[in-house]
Amino acid sequence: MGVLDWFNRKHAEETTTPSSILGIKQVDDNLSVAIREIEEEQIKKSRNEGRAKAYEEPIIATFSMNPDYKEAPSTTGTYNLLEQLKLWARRNIILNAIINTRVNQVSLFCTPARFSDRGMGYEVRMKDPLVEPNQYDKAKIRQIEDFLEHTGVVKDDYTRDSFRTFIKKITRDRLVYDKINFELIYDKSGSKLVRFKAVDASTIFVAVDEHGHEPKGKNAIKYVQILDNKKVAEFKAKEMAWEVHNPRTDITVGRYGYPELEIAMNHLQYHENTEIFNARFFAQGGTTRGLLQIKTGQEQSNQALQAFRREWTNMFSGINGAWKIPVITAEDVKFVNMTQSSKDMEFEKWLNYLINVICSIYQIDPAEINFPNRGGATGHSGNTLNEASHREKTRDSKDKGLEPLLKFIEDAINKYIISQFGDRYMFTFIGGDTQTENQLIDILAKKAAIGLTINDVREELGKPPIEGGDVVLAGVHVQRLGQLMQEEQIKQQRQMEMNQFVAQQTGYNGDMDNVNGKDTFNQDVGKDGQSKHFNNTNSTPQGGKGENGETINDWEI
Numbered sequence: 001m002g003v004l005d006w007f008n009r010k011h012a013e014e015t016t017t018p019s020s021i022l023g024i025k026q027v028d029d030n031l032s033v034a035i036r037e038i039e040e041e042q043i044k045k046s047r048n049e050g051r052a053k054a055y056e057e058p059i060i061a062t063f064s065m066n067p068d069y070k071e072a073p074s075t076t077g078t079y080n081l082l083e084q085l086k087l088w089a090r091r092n093i094i095l096n097a098i099i100n101t102r103v104n105q106v107s108l109f110c111t112p113a114r115f116s117d118r119g120m121g122y123e124v125r126m127k128d129p130l131v132e133p134n135q136y137d138k139a140k141i142r143q144i145e146d147f148l149e150h151t152g153v154v155k156d157d158y159t160r161d162s163f164r165t166f167i168k169k170i171t172r173d174r175l176v177y178d179k180i181n182f183e184l185i186y187d188k189s190g191s192k193l194v195r196f197k198a199v200d201a202s203t204i205f206v207a208v209d210e211h212g213h214e215p216k217g218k219n220a221i222k223y224v225q226i227l228d229n230k231k232v233a234e235f236k237a238k239e240m241a242w243e244v245h246n247p248r249t250d251i252t253v254g255r256y257g258y259p260e261l262e263i264a265m266n267h268l269q270y271h272e273n274t275e276i277f278n279a280r281f282f283a284q285g286g287t288t289r290g291l292l293q294i295k296t297g298q299e300q301s302n303q304a305l306q307a308f309r310r311e312w313t314n315m316f317s318g319i320n321g322a323w324k325i326p327v328i329t330a331e332d333v334k335f336v337n338m339t340q341s342s343k344d345m346e347f348e349k350w351l352n353y354l355i356n357v358i359c360s361i362y363q364i365d366p367a368e369i370n371f372p373n374r375g376g377a378t379g380h381s382g383n384t385l386n387e388a389s390h391r392e393k394t395r396d397s398k399d400k401g402l403e404p405l406l407k408f409i410e411d412a413i414n415k416y417i418i419s420q421f422g423d424r425y426m427f428t429f430i431g432g433d434t435q436t437e438n439q440l441i442d443i444l445a446k447k448a449a450i451g452l453t454i455n456d457v458r459e460e461l462g463k464p465p466i467e468g469g470d471v472v473l474a475g476v477h478v479q480r481l482g483q484l485m486q487e488e489q490i491k492q493q494r495q496m497e498m499n500q501f502v503a504q505q506t507g508y509n510g511d512m513d514n515v516n517g518k519d520t521f522n523q524d525v526g527k528d529g530q531s532k533h534f535n536n537t538n539s540t541p542q543g544g545k546g547e548n549g550e551t552i553n554d555w556e557i
Helices: 003-015 027-045 081-091 093-107 135-149 163-177 265-285 302-316 347-361 390-416 434-449 454-460 475-506
Strands: 121-126 179-186 193-198 204-207 221-227 230-236 240-244 290-295 327-330 334-337 425-430
Touching: 081 093, 081 163, 081 265, 093 163, 093 265, 093 347, 093 390, 121 135, 135 425, 163 179, 163 193, 163 390, 179 390, 221 240, 240 390, 265 347, 390 425, 434 454
Parallel strands: 290 327
Antiparallel strands: 121 425, 179 193, 179 240, 204 221, 221 230, 290 334
16 A cells, blocks of 8 residues: 555545544644554565565655656766766766776686687686586586577577677676676577677666566566666566676665766766866966067057057967967066966876776776876885885786676676576686786695695695595695604614514523523523534534545535
């Protein structure tokens, strides 16, 4: 029940009841009661289990001149915000430099990485990095890549956008409107995606019902396209992609984001005003450069003075009549300089400040758009001990601005396109700055140096574990293992020496009494542990000749 319905019903009841009983009520009182009743009714409905209790949009819809859609809200109260953003994106040179730079950077990732010598591009892989793709998965991945490359199943339609063109379009819309929209086109059965194409994001709005709220339900109309203030197309949730990069919880905003262009609009206006003033200063002259005073006498005629004034003006006027020097009559000839110096106007520092502010909002270093920062923290172009190099600044700028932009596009493609081919695959951008990859490798090496195993490192790289990979690569740990192994070897060596000594002393039978031969056991064994009844090295002479001069064999009896 709407506010007007409630008010009309109450008004009808009051007209049939004597005024002496009901009294006179003010209209604002009736509206406040109506709002309270509607709120209570909505609260009762929201108490159903399995549903969120918090509101995502105002209970009383915002009054709008457009009953079919909800306009993009503006923090400055600007009417038709998306059209205003489009105009600014067309005319400001700094903004276009930022957008073109980011668009070109993203476009470098629009080919499969396996075709790039630098390993830079995109890839479709298994969502679970530990799962090895089989032949079916590999064929499916090639099918998805072909579908992306041709933005559909048809490959010979040269009027369609390529994947690179598609990415460029939605990237520009993201940087201008903070939202991207692309249409998903299905076959006649409505179950198979056959094509996708970018749509002008400034013409797509959130649809509302007759009460000003977003329609509920899976098959409800979620979005509409507006041209010349008329609804020309309707889309369900699965037919139109809608993603914003800077979402807000503000219930008055709804699905719309917070564009950087809207945030920087005031400073863009300052930049435009400064450039216009500066251009007019040089084109028309902010003020005259001086005055020429000529002393006239009675012998000079007024006609001669006028002729001199015309000739002087034609000879020394600037472009478009700038810097016109007035010629006046006086008692002497004198030039009065009235020109301001460029230092007094401080154009360079002011423009440098505006460029830095605009670039900071877009998370991009001014050097990336060929505007080196000469007025930053240090106030000069050189690097101090605490300042990073140009290469490091550029890499940090890409980490802050380019990487989130790529992740945003990844999520959108995975959500609306890759999911149509199953839940086993995902789209991702890979490659980029080789210095960044080297840093990641260095980080993994440092982690491994303090305790990670080989399999731990492989897991972070998305690789499966290997046999024998549960080994810690930390140098201290390896050194300690070596010490423990050495100590164990020393213990084993000592034990072996002790066993050998005991064996020699006991005659290898473990009885210490047999060593001196005085015991009753094994008395045939000598002190040297050898049998007394056989020749051996201790009991037989070692070479030489006998009594008769014959050679004695050591082992003969």
